[in-house]
Amino acid sequence: MTRPHDMGGRFGDGAVIPEPETPVFHEDWHARALAVTLAAGALGQWNLDTSRHARERLSPRDYARFSYYEKWMAGLADLLVEKGVLSREDLAGGGDDAPHPLAARALKAHAVAGVLAKGGPSDRPSAIPPRFVPGCAVRTLRPAANRLVDGGHTRLPAYAAGARGVILSCHGAHVLPDANAHGLGEAPEPLYTVVFPASELWAAPEHPGDEVTLDLWQSYLEPA
Amino acid sequence: MPHDHHDHHDHHDDHTHGEDHPHAHLPPDPALRVRALETILTRKGLIDPAALDAIIDTYQNRIGPKNGALVVARAWADPEFHAALMRDATAVVADMGFFGRQGEHITAVANTPQTHNMVVCTLCSCYPWPLLGIPPGWYKSDAYRARAVREPRKVLADFGVTLPGDKAVRVWDSTAEMRYLVVPERPEGTEGWSVEALAGLVTRDSMIGTGLPRQPG
Structure with missing residues (x-):
């Protein structure tokens, strides 16, 4: 189901090593x-x-x-x-x-x-009306997977699958990566920033007030 | 449902692993691999080495965290600018000349006494290039991508940052084309400072949320 790039929340990677602002390129x-x-x-x-x-x-x-x-x-x-x-x-x-x-x-x-x-802006006109407004409770799909192409590209990370969050903001319609990565057209649909309590995502959150936000397309979400 | 037919299931031993992939035909040494690809594409007229030099010059010398620092300093110095930045950062920073690739849709998020913001891209390495340039190695590292969402406070400790216990952390995982700029809290003791002087306190890491601004003095 998952691919190796989808590593949010993974254990065992060790310390993050800070570095100065230069050089921009090390090699x-x-x-x-x-x-x-x-x-x-x-x-x-x-x-x-x-x-x-x-x-x-x-x-x-x-x-x-x-x-x-x-x-x-x-x-x-x-x-x-x-x-x-x-x-x-x-x-x-x-x-x-x-x-x-x-x-x-x-x-x-x-x-x-x-x-x-x-650049390459990703906002587009779309005939798909927004289902949600800020403050709406939503749940992400589970599993986190491309619904158009098995094993295909998606931007819903596994760690946030099946999680309950709240719409923070709406960004209009944007190109849907799940379609666009596979030659299936841009299929623009409404995009939202959704905020999740850390306790919804992790077994042992560091702090009760901590949160994680993700930018998620409408088809990744259902009302909760 | 169609299957992703480009997928490769490798059953070879370690030595031959990945030979199904076209990239395995290139030299194994990374520097030679890049040079080989550049040479092949150049010979066929598909890339222009002078264009490569122009791209590198852009991100090595022209576009970097100084841009973002100027935005943050103006936000500190000018409440009206701050309000406009929070409303529509893309338009406001475009007016300052900062726009383009990987900065098409920008959102500014301001730290407060109650909330500390921190930005990551767990799936790849999305980053606001026109404001901060090319991301540092650690931003692209597995350790940062894996840990920032689950244990941001331990990651902050790797940067020598400890937050007060009553301050919440909000981590922004950049999963779409929205790009985030953290506006850190203005250091005390900087009343009356010019925008240029304030910008000198704004570090790259403070605009990602893994650091705090320099203190005056």
Whole structure:
């Protein structure tokens, strides 16, 4: 049911190690990995949800042994082949250097500032009316799973499945990752911030007043 | 229900594990792996190395926590700005020139004597890039992603922060495209300070909620 990226609440990971604000990149290849990923994304062959899912469905062993930017590189290489941009032979160094049909879409240096400034807003018009208003009691679905594609991408973490919370705010309709990651369209629907008492999520909460909020789509929620 | 056909079930031994995945065709060393991918894509005209340099320059030198610090300092200095920021942070910070990738939908959350806010992305590493830049290593670490939601006070202790017992912690798990900026409490003894001087007290970690602002003096 779950995948290794869904680690909220997990035990055994040890201390968090603080670090100074610089350097931004600890290795040159970290910076290159970030830049290659953004530039390849600009080819327009996948969306943000697809690329997140590509990292999530690395094998659990790869997910655990790869460092952060190694996951990015592995997810990118897998996507490039799956989408037909590159072949396995290309990755192995045996491909040709003929001009690629997508080369005209390559991100040029002069366009970088504009592309980064534009970003990719996820709010959309939607015909689906909001079911909830702030203050409504809701319960999340259980199990936390994509209802459209078995084993597919979803943004409801396992630790919050079946939990009772209260709507804190409504954000209008946003692209539904569960559909968009799998070529099923953007399927926008209302998005909410939902607040949960820590005692609803954890067997031994640290403090009776503590809370966790999550941003959840309407189809993840039912009235409670 | 369709199955996720890209899933791979690996039955090989440790040595050959993951060879079903295209990425296994790249060199194993991470730095060489990145260089190989960059080289292949460049040769085919799919990426422009000068564009990569421009992206890196942007996040190494131009966009970083100084942006967020300026927003927080203005919020401290100007109650009207603070109110507008809490109402519609996306529009307010866009007016200051801070917008774009991974900052399309921004919410500011203010610490109070009653509540301390802390931000995490348990599922990946969502972070308000236009305000804080690229997230630090610890924000992307398994330890932070796993623990911040369940034991935020123990995580704060890793940062040397202890909260009073009567202060609640609210942890924001960034599961959608909403990005969060923590507005820490203004340090005492800063009455009359300029926005620029106040910004000097605002640390990156204080805007994620794992730290507190520097104290004056």
